[in-house]
Amino acid sequence: MLKVENLHVYYGGIHALRGVDVDIEQGQIVSIIGANGAGKSTLLNAITGMIQFKEGQILFKGQSLSQIPHKIVAAGISQVPEGRLIFANLTVKDNLMMGAYLRKDKSGVQKDLKKVYELFPRMAERIDQIAGTLSGGEQQMLAIGRGLMSSPELILLDEPSLGLAPLLVKTIFEIIKDIKNMNKTILLVEQNAYKALSIADKAYVLEQGRIVKAGTGNELIKDPSIREAYLGKNQKYSESNS
Amino acid sequence: GCTPKPAQENTSEPSAPEVVKVGWIGSLTGDQAVWGQCELNTVKMMFEEINAKGGLLGKQVEVIGYDTRGDAAEAVNAVKRLTSQDKVIAIIGPNASGQAIAISSVLEEMKVPDIATVATNPKVTVVDGKVKPFNFRVCFIDPYQGAVAAGYAVDVLNLKKAAILYDVADDYSQGLTEFFEKTFVEKGGEIVAKEAFKSGDVDFRPQLSKIKEVNPEIIFMPYFFKEVALSANQARELGMNAVLMGGDGWPSDVLVEMAKDAIEGSYIVNHLDFNDPEVQDFKDAYRAKYNIAVELNGYMAYDAVKLLEAAVNEANSVDSIAIKDALETTSVKGITGQISISKDTHNPEGKDAAIIKMVNGEYVFQQKFSAK
């Protein structure tokens, strides 16, 4: 469904992505793991047109993808960005409605709105709160909810569990599975590598702007070098709870 | 070397006619641009005529005009450029006192005379009793104009209760106000209200409403025609019917266009009578050339050029210092009256003011009037 080929991204002199290839099939969950600064967010931003790239290409459903953000959204790709980027000056409800900005099916929007409120009851309680005053985790819920509102075919999640309480982290991964069950495609970037790998159909390891490993989620979990570098030793909670 | 070089000696070669330069400064941009552009137009037109008639002492004249944006520091720069780089023999302008005062030190240093057009502040030519050697002008001064206005109001119109509305941020307006008030009170009149606004304002109703309460017989409005038109209209809207009076900031076709009815019956202290047969030629020529009516400054610039021409002829030289010396004694018949410069003040002495009344949207000459 989405094919990234030989992608190079530069920030001025910094060569952040050095020829990345990623292949995502319809209905899959694809996870990308990697250390801080590996270039994970850069990859997602390049796909959604938030960063312009000079070399390589991105194909969506076999066609070359535009580099203009709103056209990409219209094509059916949405992103839950790192650092949330919620509209701090709008109310919770308006934030969610912004997610559905391009949608024309009013009833569908209402249905999805209800679903978001079900997933995050806290959002329902705070419909009219100005989003900037939400707590960090509440903002994260809002960002995810907003991403769901656009009802995309492909959703890119950049560290969705960041700043969420353990219980909620579980919920988030449940939601990701739910989304998949709706026959949607997910590209997931997560620090919580264990969880990310365990739900992934396919996973990539990104190091210093290069894909160094790829495989199914299970293969990678078992890979000792991955365990060493990303899963941590003697980690009780990261493998179980959070 | 930073010693100023005197103007080139005249080593006449008959084959190529020599060119001398005359400078002009004033506002071509900014809110005073109306007056500046008219002056520069006039000066250029006059010298074209002079050149056509053979030039100054046989030399062709090139006019170099620089914009000052109405800013004193810019005026200083412009005069520095005119005197040092362009090497003009004399300068005409500027059209406001602030700039005319600021340039005098440069004039003195470079020894080039300047003839101001409508800079009416006394300090343009005289400070602390001392006359500035290189500053001259062709207009009468604020104290005189203020006194004429007050004198005419009390002595001729017999109006004893006056209100003043003035522009507190404008030097010209403050000057006229001061001297109008002084003379008016000396002559036994009473100033019942004195209200101010600030340059750029367009609404004067608060001040006018206040003036209305004290019911003056005459309102003195010493400022420029845009504000005059607006304030006169607003005064009438508020139901005030006092006589209005103003100075040389008033005369303009635009004033009539904007406030014909409101200023009906008002009095203006002016430099000349626009209907004087002698000025018609100039008026028509200007309109023919520029397709726009000449403003008051045009007449003053006309006289400044006339004065300069006379001085050059009298000095029989285009040397700046010689011109300056000649200016001190020159007397010439200008369009606004006889211009006889006084050696002690560098002002034109004995120039009567022309009192104008607005009748049916026309500037109708009443009489010549002089203070005291």
Added chain:
Amino acid sequence: MNWFYIKGILILSGINLLAVLGLSLLTGFTGLFSFGHAGFMAIGAYITAVMTIHFHMPFLMALGIGGIAAALASFFIGKLTLNLKGDYFCIATLGLGEAIRLILDNVQYFGGARGWPGIPLHTNLLNVLIIDMLGIIFLVFLIRSRHGRNMIAIREEELASQIIGIDVFRYKMKSLMISALYAGVAGGLYGHYLGFLQPKMFQIVKSTELTIIVIFGGLGSISGSALGAIILTALPEALRSFDKWRLVVYGAAVIFIMISRPQGLMGGYELTPSNIKHLLFRFVKKSKIHQDMGGR
């Protein structure tokens, strides 16, 4: 070009530069945007003139007093307004700048709106240059000290500045007072250059002119301010022969430079001695090569 004329432009650039340096500290380094600096210049100009004319004080001393008077005025103004944020502060300064002018218009002791001629012509290229040099050196020293760093921190992130123990209000005050001091001295020089003072000279236009120079030169760059002051004072002179089209071209030039170099001329970079050495070194090396080639 004639030296007499150029000298005049240089003196005016130097005076503008001094005011711009002050404003640069406030706007470029502390992040406060003022529209009232012409007001501080006015205070400096009039007080300095009073000192030289009525108290027969030596010029440099009078300049100092003029500067201090402006700084004092800014202290009271700052007390009232420094807690305001962004444009609110900007408007407050605009209002106060205009208020200062309005008072001067009304004070007949100083000649009111009609102005004050006959101020001795003490300003010359030498004293302007020396004062500018001192102004630059002091500003550089300040910026590279903990005081300057604290001001920059406030510009970057006010809340975080508080959390690392910076007394934001006090540092804003320091910055404002120093910048008013600069403006005041610049005003003193200005009056004694023109020999004439009039409140009209210190309109909002003057304030915005200073701000344009600071941003044009590059926020947070002292050498940018210096370059900006010289270029933008000289530009209108260069455009003189355009007469009524002059400001049209000026306006277009301002836009053009902002959009083609949106970080300003220097954009936060400085011409430091080491940078210059670097440049010179390269230049020397190049010319050496040239010489070598020529020798052969």
Added chain:
Amino acid sequence: MNILEFKNVTKNFGGLTAVGNVSFEVEKDSIFGLIGPNGAGKTTIFNLITGIYKISQGEIYFQNHSIHGLQPYKIAQGGITRTFQNIRLFKKLTTYENILTACHDNANYGILDTMLRNAKYKEQEAKLHIKAQELMEILGLSSQKDIIASNLPYGMQRRLEIARALALNPSLLLLDEPAAGMNPDETIKLMELIKEIRTRFGLSIVVIEHHMDLIMGICDRIMVLNFGRKLADGIAQEIQENPKVREAYLGEEEEHC
């Protein structure tokens, strides 16, 4: 001895009680964990301590002195600093400049000294420089010295926030989700780091985190907040076994793989 005491502190936002009648003590030299569901009021507690929010009711004592109504900078100078959940670095300054700026309180030369560039200025500036270098080394930021803060990867930005806070020689350090955005491996390194700086600088630390490994691994005491109220408090084991905490926050244990 207690370095920080909360006595019946309440903070309301309009109708919402973000923190309701909360009391607790932080012992000197200890690491104190603050956990709870999203929106429980943890960050608000930090904002109250650092003077960014004014308390509605109650009293906060730092080293036995009330800090009620003090300006944030005063509190910081008094020895409490923090990091922010939503990173707030001096974005356009480099790593080094961020830290150096924060060192300012270690010097006391005045503006006159800078004008003269006298010995006092030079000595103290040199000291500040050394201090900044040292902090960069401790936090592993030396290789990023000249990188503009906003271009640092997320994890590095968090470290830089800690370095900047330490520059003030605080006696109480508040960390708001320092491990957010770090992977488990990096989190472990961060745990070591926190322990190290505690001993090295003789600090007391309050840390908010959702990474239970970190909290359970390093905290001497833990308090759990829920809906602005205290739900539990105790040592790690007590908290883990507390059914109310499990229900509201941790969730039931999953089977291992």
Added chain:
Amino acid sequence: MSAFMQQIINGLSIGSVYALMAVGYSLVYSIMNFSNFAHGGVIMMGAYMGFFLITAFKLPFLIAFGFAGLGTGVLALIIERVAYSPLRKRNAPFLYFIISAMGASIFLENIVIATIGPTFKTYPKIFSPQPITLGNLSLGRLDLIMCIISTISLAALIYIIERTKVGTAIRATAYSVRASALMGVNTDQIIMIVFGLGGLLGGIAGVLFGMKYTVYPQIGFITMKSFIAAVFGGLGSLPGAVIGSILLGIIETLTSGYISSQYRDLIAFALLIFILVVRPIGLMGKTTEDKA
């Protein structure tokens, strides 16, 4: 008493002029977060367009009015394209926008001086200059019209911004262009809408201003007052801009009427600063408490 009432009417009349200008200005401010000093130039151009459409092209008033609004809308878009959009693309800080705007306003003012000329122009009398009189009080017809028009445009704007989808997108874009783009918003288009609307309002203000007073190249200077009024009313709040304008008008009038016209601006400013000291976000500004 009637004198006092008259002064209040005077104040309302001046205030509604400020308000009409402030609405367009404030709209752009609330979205773009910078003071669009070119707005004064746009208003001035509106006044000239209206004037020439009525006098030279002999168009009926309402049509001229419409075309002038359209013209300034386009002008505002051009300014956006030329002077701001390149800055936006590079994420320049707001100060640069302000300088660019100042450049634009210098340009506009002087291009009028250089081409059309510096003299003032007067609109033909369309409404009777005879005021409506109530006993001793008089109220200009044009004042009334201006009041009505500012109210209508304010209401329309508030409706658009608060109630419509485009409005939400406008507010979202105001906060973050980046995030809005991620939602599928064509942010360029939104910004064009905002500037176009702002220009349209500027044109309306310009024509009415020109009719009430006169047309001249320095009209833009008056917008300084509306800028002050908008700040005073609370930046970014449209009703704030209007209320601030009306209040500023009344304060100014009462000051010249009852305290001192010489020191009017001084006292008015002192009052404004006093209010800002007490309430640093203006009358209706939103508190954006910094949440750590």
